Amino acid sequence: MTRRIYGILNPLVPRGNCMPFRVFFAAAIALLFGTASAADLTIALSADITSLDPHYVAAQPNINIGWHVFDALTRVDERARLIPGIAESWRAVNPTTWEFKLHKGVKFHDGSELTTEDVAFSLERPLTITGSPGGFAVYVRPIVAREIVDRYTIRLKTAAPYGALPQDLNSILIVSKKAASNATPADFDSGRAMIGSGPYKFVRFLHGDRVELVRFDGHWEAPAAWDKVTFRVMPTDTARTAALLAGDVDVIENVPTADLARLRGSPNFRLAQAVSWRTIFFHLDQHRTRPPLITDKTGRPLAANPFMDVRVRRAISKAINRPALVERVMEGAAVPAANVVAPQIFGHNAELKPDAYDPDGAKKLLAEAGYPDGFGLTIAAPNNRYVNDDQVAQTVAQMLARVGIRCRVDTMPFSVYMTKARDQQFSFAMLGWGSYSADLALRSLAGTFSPDKGYGAWNWGRYSNPDLDRLIGRALGTVDEKKRAAIAREAGALAARDLAIIPLYHQIATWAMKKNISYIARTDEFTLAHQFRPAQ
C-alpha cells in the first residue's frame, strides 16, 4: 500500500545541523509509515455507530461491529443461508422445543470458555434492556423457557411451534456472562464488557470517528487475515469515495451509484457486488373507501378505492418499466423484483417473474376496471433513506402518467416520512425491506393487521387476505426447514398474484476496495473484515 509522503514540501526540513529537528521529523515520518503495516485493514463505513452494546438497538452499523467481536448461535453466509455459528447443530426435539449443541472449546477474549450459561444469559439480556427504541426483544420473546442440559447443550421452549427460531437467533450475539452482567452502555463503549468470542478483540471506540480492533489469535476458527482493523465513519458519499481514491482507506461500503462506472474502469480498484436483501416496493392503500391523496382528474374524490381492484394494481405494476428503472435511475445497481424478498433469501420463489413493461396492457386493465381516463394520485417517498429514492419516485410518477394516472410526488426526510406513513396519511408509499426469510417479511408487510397476533405491523396499506395469513401462519409454525420453505414460497406466490405490495427491485450492494484485496460480497450488506482477503 503506497502512502504519499506528506512532508515532502515541508519548509521546515532542516538545512543546517539541527539534530533534534531531524529526530522529530524522522519520528513523524516513522509514525506515518509505521502505522501502515501490510496486514492492516482500514474500512470506511457509511453510517455512524451509535452503541457497541450488541443488544441495545438493532442498527446495522452497530451489529456490523458486533459480528467482529461477538458470535451467535447461528450465522448466515454471504448468500443469506443459515449456517452453524457457535452452535454446531440444532434440531427440533418436538414442535415447541429446539435443542442447540455448541462447539466445544470456544474461547472468549479473556480466555474463559463459552458455555450454555453465557448463551442463556445472552438470550435473556435483550428482555432486560429498557429505553431502547428498537431492541432485540422481538427475537427472544417467542422463547418461554431456557433449559441448560449440560455445558454444551441447551433447549429452548416456545409457546407455539415457531419455525423461524434458528433464523431469529442469528440476530442475538452471545456475550460473556461474567463481563456483561449488569453492564451499562458505557461499559460496552469503553470496552470493559466487550468480551466476546469473535475473530477480533476490541481496542478502542471513538464516538463518531472510528472503532479499532485487533486479531484474536485464540479464535475457534481459522485466524482472520488482518492484524489490525480500523473502521472509520464517513457518512458523506463523495468524501468516502475520495478517501478511497486518495488511499486513506482500503475499502469502502455503499459505493454511490454515480461513482460505480469510474471505479469499475480503474485499474487500481476492485468492486465486489451482491444482490442485497433490500427490496424496494410500494404499499397501496387497500382498505379505505376514500383514501387520502387519490382523486379523479379534476381533484374530486373517487366513488371507490381504485387500489382495491386487483386489475388496477396489476395495471400499475405493468406500467412500471423496471428494467429502465434499474438501468437508468439505479445505474445498474439493482435487479427487477417480483418477490418481497431477494433471490438468495429463504422462501424466495424463483418462478415468479417481474411484470413485463406493458403500458397498453395497463391502459386496457384500467379501462376494464372502470378508469379509462385514469385518476390522480400522490406518490409519497423518503428522500434521504434509500439509494436514489426520490429519483425512483419521480420516475415511477412519469411512468404512471403515460398510462393516464396523473401523479404528484411528495418526498420528505425519513424522520418526517415514517411518522406520517405509520399514521396512515399516504395511499401510495415507498418502503424498503430486508429480511432473512419470506414468511417473516410477509407477516409484517402483508399479514392482516392484528396487534394481538403481531401481524401486519408494517402493513401500511392494510391489505387483508385470510388465505395469505393462513399460509404465513403455517410456514412460521413448521419446524421442518424444507417444508417451511415450500409453504413460504407458496405464500410469496399468492402475495405476488394478488399484488399485496408492488415490488420494484432488489438493490445491489457494492463494496469498492484496493486491487490487492478481495471480498465475498454479502446479501445482508454486512462489511465483515474477516471475509476480506489479500488478493492478486
Next chain:
Amino acid sequence: MLVFIIRRLLQSMLALLIMSVLIFAGVFAIGNPIDILINPQADQAEIARATAALGLDQPLWVQYWDFLRNAFSGDLGRSFAYNVPAVQLIFERMPATVELALTAMLMAIVLGIPLGLSAGMKPDSWFSKTIMAGSILGFSLPTFWVGLMLIMVFSVYLGWLPSTGRGHTTLLFGVPVSFLNWDGLMHLLMPALNLALFNLSLLIRLTRAGTREAMLQDYVKFARARGLPMRRIVLVHVLKNIMIPIVTVIGLEFGSLIAFSIITETIFAWPGMGKLLIDSINVLDRPVIVAYVLIIVFMFVIINLAVDLLYSLLDPRVRLTGAQT
C-alpha cells in the same frame, strides 16, 4: 461589572427556557423517533413497549415537565440512539469542534486582518484589488463545494493531505487535541481552511473598510505630522480604533462556527458536535437535540458577554451598563 454579568446570566435563563419549549414542540411536530429506530421485525406490542419505555406515549406537557425536573438536577436526558447521557455525548465531541472552530478563527484573524489593513492602506494598488476580488470568492463559494474541491485537489490528485477524519490526538490537560502532533495537524488543515474561508473574506472586507475610514481621520494626519512611523500609526492607533466592529463580528461568527460547522464536519468526517446534531435530527433523537441547543444558546450568551466586556477594554468611552454609574 459584577452586577452586569449577573443580570446578563439571569436574562439568559429566560432564553434557555424559551428555546427548550420551542425544541420540544418542534421535534414533537416532526415525528416519533420510535418509527425511525424501531427494529423492522418488531410487532405492534414491541413498538408499544418501546414507546412506553421512552416515555413517548405521555402527553407533550408531561414529557416537558419531566424534562424540566431533570434539567434542574443537571440531567438533560439520555440519547435514544446512543443510550448515554446527552450532555456526556456532547461534551465528548465538543473538543473536536472547538478545536476546529478556534483554528479556523485563528486562520481568519491572522490572515484577514493584515491583508485587510494593507488593502485599506493602499486601496488602489493591484494588490488590494486582487485581495478584494479574492474575498468575494471567499464568501460566495458554498462551503460544501469548496470542501469537496479541497479534498479532490489536495488528497486525491496531489496526495499531500489526508482526506477525512481527525487523525492522531494527544492529551492536553485531559482533553484530546490534534494540533500538537504532525498527523493531527495535517488532518486539521483542510477542514479549518474550509471553515475559515467565509470569515477570512468577512474580516478582510471589514478591516479594509475600517482602515480606509480611519486613515482619513484627523488623528492620523496629526500623527504623521508629528513624524510617527507609519507602522506605529497603523498597528497601534488605527487598529485599536477599528476593532469594535471587528470584535463584534468575530464574536458572532465564532459562535456560529462552533454551532453550525455541520457541513464541514460532515464532509470531512470530523467527529464533532455539528455532525452529532445533524445525525440526531435525522433520527429525531430529542434529548440530544434539546441538550445541544441549550448548550449552544448558553455558549452564545457567554461569547456575547465576553465581547461586551472586551468593548469596555478597547474603548474607554464605553460603559457596561449604559446608564450613569
